[in-house]
Amino acid sequence: MFTIRELKKHELPIFFSSCKLEGWDNDISHIECLFKVYANDFFIAYKDKDIVGFVLALKESKEFGTISNLLVLNGFRSLGFGKKLLDFALKHLQGCQIAIDSVLGKEKIYESVGFKSYFTTSIFSSYTGQTSLPKSPITVSDVRESDLLEYNKNINSLKKPYYTSCLFKSKDSLYKAIYKDKLISSYAIRLTYKDGYKLLISSNEINEAVTLFFSLLEDLDKSSPIYMEVSQTEQLLLTIAKLLNMQKLSTTTKMYNKILN
Secondary structure, rough: EEEEOEEEHHHHHHHHHHHOOOOOOOOHHHHHHHHHHHHHHEEEEOOOOOOEEEEEEOOOOOEEEEEEEEOOOOOOOOOHHHHHHHHHHHOOOOOOOOEEEEEOOOHHHHHHHEEEEEEEEEEEEEEEEEEOOOOOOOOEOOOOOOOOOOOOOOOOOOOOHHHHHHHOOOOOOEEEEEEEEEEEEEEEEEEEEOOOOEEEEEEHHHHHHHHHHHOOOOOOOOOOOOEEEEEOOOOOHHHHHOOOOOOEEEEEEEEEEEOOO
């Protein structure tokens, strides 16, 4: 019998190990914080007593949701389980605008259930030893959690403050910011990822973004791999990736089932 139920906390290591076997490099601290906030949106599938796969169907707000980590384990593929997991996730997020990432060339799978492609997102990489920049006159500071929550307060997500607080307190995250008039102007996060670190930057100023990028590399070994995830719509970050000659590792297509007014 095929069943889908909520994933339990003690089963998270099984989820992580299953993803790793498939070559998926999940950001563990990110997933752990998502689970703390959206525990009712993590699902595991069984065929009798055998684990078949997983899917995350996150209800981020009343109107928006995300489907991710749709994984069917090796040995259970081409048997219709992927379609069952997808259908379950769509029903769980019924009525929402839903985002999903597709591997390039596999978009037709999601087009068949009403999704359309809108832009691509790529992972870029380099090593800290390949990057150098003269010292910037811009002051970089540690971040206060209250300032971070204020900066993100307009994000349309019911539980975003709880997720932000969780990630901020994670032992695997390092936050830096640039302040103007005592308010955050730009900030960046360094997270452990794969065999190195992932940098996430929120900024509208190229000089601030570049300064934050390098400030998060200062204490790292010169051989440390660094990664940055950049969407096609983030021209500022694409410019940084180009300036630093970062290598594009992979690309996915961001798809939505509908666009809200």
